[in-house]
Amino acid sequence: MNADLTRLGDWTPVRTLLEPEREAVLWTRFGEREFDLPFFQQTIAARFEAEPGAQVLATPLNVLDGLEGQLPHVTPTGFIFHTSRCGSTLLANALRALEDTLVISEPPPLNELLFLPFRTLREPEDRVRWVRGMIAALCQPRGRGHHRAFIKLTSTNLRCHDIIRAAFPDVPCLFLYRHPVEVLVSFLKDPPGWMGIKAEPGIAEAMLRMPGAELDGASNEEFAARVLGAFYESGLAIAERGTVLDYEQLRPEAMGAIARVFGVEASAGEIRRMGEVFRYHSKNARVNRQFESDTEAKRAVAGEIIEQLANRFAMEPFERLKLMRIPSGGN
8 A cells, every 4th residue: 555645644653564575664543542551562452453454554664764844743752771671661651640741662663673774784874864754653642642752662772772862862861770680580580582583693793783703602691691781881872971770769759850851840740640650560550569679589589690690791881880870869
């Protein structure tokens, strides 16, 4: 189906296809539905479950070029980068409690677009322009209307932070991280999707921007520790013009200060609502469960090998991040 560019405001991108024989953006009509579930993909799945025959529009990839000048959209208020397993979904849910605020959490079409340099050769300027167009398409005003928009990226997007920064040099960025032992315990208990590329060192090298020779033959534990160390290094680069936040600082009483990182002065009511989000399971809002730190439980099951690998590959950049984090304090 050919795209009518004057009507793309009625559509939301749901996938970016980067296949040798086809590069395209897939869209669907989304109407006034809010992105009110913890992850973008959950909202999209609910959309197609409610209307299995929903129309899908395919456009060439380059339709994104200059799209931000054609679509009404909200300029991003902030970008959230993170190591994964560090409270980023909780943070995104809390920011969603701000009035008139759109939160897009780990949208696959943007994630797939950021993988573009690892699949096929493109000039950096092309990727930057297409990222601008994609984010404009994602940040169209919806439902009750919005004047703020936050984008929470996936953890591997940390390695593409330079593309995001080039596309939006003036938008505040925050990097959320956690102690490497605690993150590694979570990675190995429930492996993230990127663990699967360990068997393909060439893709891992390109995607993670790490020498393939270092990854070839690594155990799962070592691979995870090396990647986590690389994530921290990217966090340090983000911190040069952004903000870093330790998982230990992610508390209800800190949400006012965290909002100010993005230039948002939250009202007392908004701060209260953001704090109430901590009562619920971050990835399933239907589960009423008071947020509790699992730091001690993770440390207790880490074991000597994880401790050693964390110290070898991730502890040094983690300690530097601790020196750069925002001061602890209340609202």
